[in-house]
Amino acid sequence: MVVIDRTARAKHAMVWALTHVANKGDVMTLLHVLPPHCSASAHREEETSHLLNSLGSLCKAMRPQVMARAGPSPSPFHEDFVEQCISRAECLTMAVRKQSSGVGGYLVSTRWQKNFWLLA
Numbered sequence: 001m002v003v004i005d006r007t008a009r010a011k012h013a014m015v016w017a018l019t020h021v022a023n024k025g026d027v028m029t030l031l032h033v034l035p036p037h038c039s040a041s042a043h044r045e046e047e048t049s050h051l052l053n054s055l056g057s058l059c060k061a062m063r064p065q066v067m068a069r070a071g072p073s074p075s076p077f078h079e080d081f082v083e084q085c086i087s088r089a090e091c092l093t094m095a096v097r098k099q100s101s102g103v104g105g106y107l108v109s110t111r112w113q114k115n116f117w118l119l120a
Contacts, residue, residue: 001028001029001030001031001071001085001089001093002014002017002028002029002030002031002096003031003032003033003082003085003095004030004031004032004033004051004052004055005032005033006047006051010051010055011055011058012106013096013106014028014030014055014058014059015058015062016096016106017094017096018059018062018063018066021094022063022066023066024065024066025065025066026066026067027066027067027068027069028059028066028067028068028069029068029069029070029071030052030055030056030059030068030069030070030071031071031081031085032048032051032052032071033081033082052070055068056068056069056070082095086109086110086111087111092110093110093111094108094109094110095108095109095110096108096109099117104119105117105118105119106118
């Protein structure tokens with residue numbers, strides 16, 4: 001599962017997952033996350049659909065043997081959901097985000113390690 005939002009960092013996270021984690025035949029679930037202050041609306045749902053389609057197409061172009069699909073709900077999730085996914089999922093779940101501007105690498109969070117810096 002790759003948690004995405006409107007930023008370029010989401011694209012970097014998906015590309016990182018495709019090149020470092022995903023294997024032939026895997027299914028990558030793209031899950032849209034909104035900040036807590038945002039509410040769901042028809043416009044937000046359309047934006048989510050466009051974002052999922054765009055990143056899904058990129059996934060198919062980069063690694064056609066990995067299938068991308070939308071998350072389990074048509075509504076966007078809020079940021080606190082990410083922590084719940086990491087801590088409660090039965091499979092290995094990782095949050096990957098690009099390090100801040102001017103600093104290379106990624107911050108990786110798992111159930112056991114939070115914000116582990118990875119130079120990749």
